[in-house]
Amino acid sequence: MATAHGGTPAGTPKTKRPRRARGPTTPSRTPAASHDLDLLRQMLLIRRFEERCVELYSAAAIRGFVHLYIGEEAVAVGVHQALDERDAVVSTYREHGHALARGIPPEAVMAEMYGKSTGCSHGRGGSMHLFDADRRFYGGNAIVGGGLPLAAGLALADRLRGESRVTCCFFGDGAFAEGEFHETANLAALWGLPVLFVCENNLYAMGTALAREHAQTDLAMRAASYGMAAWAVDGMDVHAVERAARGAVESIRAGSGPHFLEMRTYRFRAHSMYDPDRYRPKDEVEEWKRHDPVTGLADGMRTAGLLDAAALEDLEHQAAEEIDDAVRAAEQAPEEPAEDLLLHVTGRHEEAQA
Amino acid sequence: MSTRTRPRAHPDDDSVTYREALREGLREALASDDRVFLMGEDVGRYGGCFGVSLGLLEEFGPDRVRDTPLSESAFVGAGIGAALAGLRPVVEIMTVNFSLLALDQILNNAATLRHMSGGQLGVPLVIRMTTGAGRQLAAQHSHSLEGWYAHIPGLRVLAPATIDDARHVLSAALVDPDPVLLFEHGSLYNAAGILDPSVRSVDLDRAAVRREGTDVTVVAYGGCVSKALEAAEELAGEGISAEVVDLRTLRPLDDATFVGSVRRTHRAVVVDEGWRSGSLSAEIESRICEQAFFELDAPVERVCSAEVPVPYARRLEEAALPQPAGIVAAARRVVS
Numbered sequence: 001m002a003t004a005h006g007g008t009p010a011g012t013p014k015t016k017r018p019r020r021a022r023g024p025t026t027p028s029r030t031p032a033a034s035h036d037l038d039l040l041r042q043m044l045l046i047r048r049f050e051e052r053c054v055e056l057y058s059a060a061a062i063r064g065f066v067h068l069y070i071g072e073e074a075v076a077v078g079v080h081q082a083l084d085e086r087d088a089v090v091s092t093y094r095e096h097g098h099a100l101a102r103g104i105p106p107e108a109v110m111a112e113m114y115g116k117s118t119g120c121s122h123g124r125g126g127s128m129h130l131f132d133a134d135r136r137f138y139g140g141n142a143i144v145g146g147g148l149p150l151a152a153g154l155a156l157a158d159r160l161r162g163e164s165r166v167t168c169c170f171f172g173d174g175a176f177a178e179g180e181f182h183e184t185a186n187l188a189a190l191w192g193l194p195v196l197f198v199c200e201n202n203l204y205a206m207g208t209a210l211a212r213e214h215a216q217t218d219l220a221m222r223a224a225s226y227g228m229a230a231w232a233v234d235g236m237d238v239h240a241v242e243r244a245a246r247g248a249v250e251s252i253r254a255g256s257g258p259h260f261l262e263m264r265t266y267r268f269r270a271h272s273m274y275d276p277d278r279y280r281p282k283d284e285v286e287e288w289k290r291h292d293p294v295t296g297l298a299d300g301m302r303t304a305g306l307l308d309a310a311a312l313e314d315l316e317h318q319a320a321e322e323i324d325d326a327v328r329a330a331e332q333a334p335e336e337p338a339e340d341l342l343l344h345v346t347g348r349h350e351e352a353q354a
Numbered sequence: 355m356s357t358r359t360r361p362r363a364h365p366d367d368d369s370v371t372y373r374e375a376l377r378e379g380l381r382e383a384l385a386s387d388d389r390v391f392l393m394g395e396d397v398g399r400y401g402g403c404f405g406v407s408l409g410l411l412e413e414f415g416p417d418r419v420r421d422t423p424l425s426e427s428a429f430v431g432a433g434i435g436a437a438l439a440g441l442r443p444v445v446e447i448m449t450v451n452f453s454l455l456a457l458d459q460i461l462n463n464a465a466t467l468r469h470m471s472g473g474q475l476g477v478p479l480v481i482r483m484t485t486g487a488g489r490q491l492a493a494q495h496s497h498s499l500e501g502w503y504a505h506i507p508g509l510r511v512l513a514p515a516t517i518d519d520a521r522h523v524l525s526a527a528l529v530d531p532d533p534v535l536l537f538e539h540g541s542l543y544n545a546a547g548i549l550d551p552s553v554r555s556v557d558l559d560r561a562a563v564r565r566e567g568t569d570v571t572v573v574a575y576g577g578c579v580s581k582a583l584e585a586a587e588e589l590a591g592e593g594i595s596a597e598v599v600d601l602r603t604l605r606p607l608d609d610a611t612f613v614g615s616v617r618r619t620h621r622a623v624v625v626d627e628g629w630r631s632g633s634l635s636a637e638i639e640s641r642i643c644e645q646a647f648f649e650l651d652a653p654v655e656r657v658c659s660a661e662v663p664v665p666y667a668r669r670l671e672e673a674a675l676p677q678p679a680g681i682v683a684a685a686r687r688v689v690s
């Protein structure tokens with residue numbers, strides 16, 4: 001499928017072969033079925049959540065820059081299968097999917113879009129700056145590449161404290177061109193830090209195609225040159241993503257230092273709600289939509305007899321309800337009073353209140 | 355204006371937008387001097403993240419309108435190198451927030467090379483970027499850091515506030531033998547107006563008096579000039595005559611114009627979208643005090659952004675930024 005990704009079939013190991021960490025090849029049907037159903041549930045929720053965001057944006061209920069993840073859901077959901085509560089996640093401005101997969105409740109995310117007090121950043125951040133300290137979700141960074149060094153620092157803290165935690169850092173192919181990536185990759189590899197670099201290669205940095213921003217478009221190979229294990233993964237296949245992430249995380253926990261996964265994926269929508277999307281051939285977008293990760297999983301499950309129409313309808317219904325509730329709650333939630341404008345600038349005030 | 359027509363905000367009249375005026379200046383620069391080229395993220399195929407360079411790639415080709423990777427430090431530094439070699443690069447950084455990744459190149463190379471080389475090397479480079487808040491883009495897309503750049507010797511820092519200035523600022527910047535930073539306020543791009551055919555150039559050494567008045571001088575620049583004018587209009591209704599000075603150039607400051615104005619009005623309000631502490635407004639207030647202290651009938655007032663990273667929520671963002679009402683209130687206080 002991935003001729004647009006430089007002619008290399010997605011999922012081909014670029015350096016080392018990822019370890020298969022998925023256990024027995026023929027797991028009993030029930031756990032596999034319920035696992036797949038859960039993957040589908042999460043991806044559907046993200047998809048429908050963002051489709052609702054489009055409507056809300058058009059209705060001017062949410063504002064600012066909004067970057068949709070539609071098409072890339074398998075990456076967030078697949079990677080999160082390998083992470084647990086103790087781990088940390090660092091994300092970008094295209095983070096609705098990461099935030100929801102991390103378990104931040106849709107109400108808290110939606111309220112943040114509305115700029116309400118109940119939002120996960122108390123209305124200060126909006127779509128691009130979702131945070132949840134309790135869930136170790138460290139944003140929500142809108143400076144391309146800005147989160148990468150933070151990930152190294154979070155991992156360094158774990159290393160110094162002897163924790164077997166992993167920091168997972170999501171970023172795009174555009175960020176890979178920034179010095180921030182290269183400086184961080186070097187540092188993480190040099191110090192053997194427990195970082196999982198997840199590069200979401202959706203072939204475009206805003207309007208700039210991969211081949212027009214990278215002299216060498218094989219990102220996994222370049223990452224490997226820093227001395228870390230690195231693979232390219234079919235980012236449209238949630239199982240492939242999960243497998244690769246589990247292998248990498250297991251290996252990081254075992255002390256083998258940073259790992260890099262190049263997720264070959266595609267965004268079905270424009271870069272942001274502002275973007276007229278003039279730079280991508282229509283048939284390229286259509287071609288990628290044929291590899292929709294959500295319908296792909298559903299079709300696969302149907303073929304395997306793990307999903308019927310009723311079950312799918314159930315999931316859709318569930319997602320719609322959850323999102324309706326989130327929107328209702330966000331609409332009713334209070335705004336932050338203007339008198340609270342100066343809160344959360346320094347910690348002193350918060351400490352005094354505590 | 356060129357005969358090549360572009361979609362207009364108001365197709366039924368002769369008005370142009372600030373965005374189109376800047377584009378016309380770029381087109382003129384590219385057409386009239388083959389040492390000039392534009393480079394930056396998405397300036398070509400995409401047409402510029404704010405649409406300023408739309409169509410220029412087709413007109414001038416990819417050598418002259420050059421898309422770069424996301425590598426602010428590298429392409430700004432490359433612009434400095436190309437300028438050292440005799441070209442006249444115009445480098446676009448999407449916003450001032452992202453320019454911080456190139457701050458090292460701007461400060462440690464562009465601004466300093468002439469001095470460190472004992473006058474042997476000049477860096478005739480223009481760097482364009484967006485600044486300012488007001489569009490609910492939250493902290494990392496909203497800050498006004500031009501005052502920081504105005505702190506740096508060796509740079510010229512510009513903030514065109516009007517359509518005419520936007521149209522002609524680039525040609526004036528390109529004849530400067532030293533690095534020029536051009537700050538375009540994000541909320542101005544869609545502002546439309548009729549170009550004054552009698553205006554053929556921008557005097558970068560002079561601030562502009564945008565409205566004459568006798569009771570108080572309101573000093574502003576960039577996106578705050580229109581707010582100052584709005585405030586002046588309201589003050590006029592109350593019988594207070596406000597003079598509005600548009601700084602236009604933030605470094606070097608044209609003291610003569612704003613201090614001269616204060617000598618006439620004896621009162622001053624300084625408007626700055628930057629934070630108050632250590633801001634450009636502090637510098638301006640200080641110069642007024644240094645040069646016209648005994649002319650003042652009241653302490654100088656400042657209207658700045660609240661000392662908080664700019665928040666997303668509309669109500670909080672509005673509260674954080676200088677607004678006409680705040681300027682009116684400050685003016686009332688100094689004249690009372």
Ligand SMILES: Cc1ncc(C[n+]2csc(CCOP(=O)(O)OP(=O)(O)O)c2C)c(N)n1
Pocket residue numbers: 094142143144145171172173174175176200202204205206271395424426448452455
């Ligand atoms: C340092 C910096 N430069 C430029 C931008 C403007 N910008 C925001 S997103 C983006 C494209 C990033 O592409 P990529 O890293 O591939 O991530 P994707 O949007 O494809 O997920 C650009 C240029 C920015 N936010 N920060």
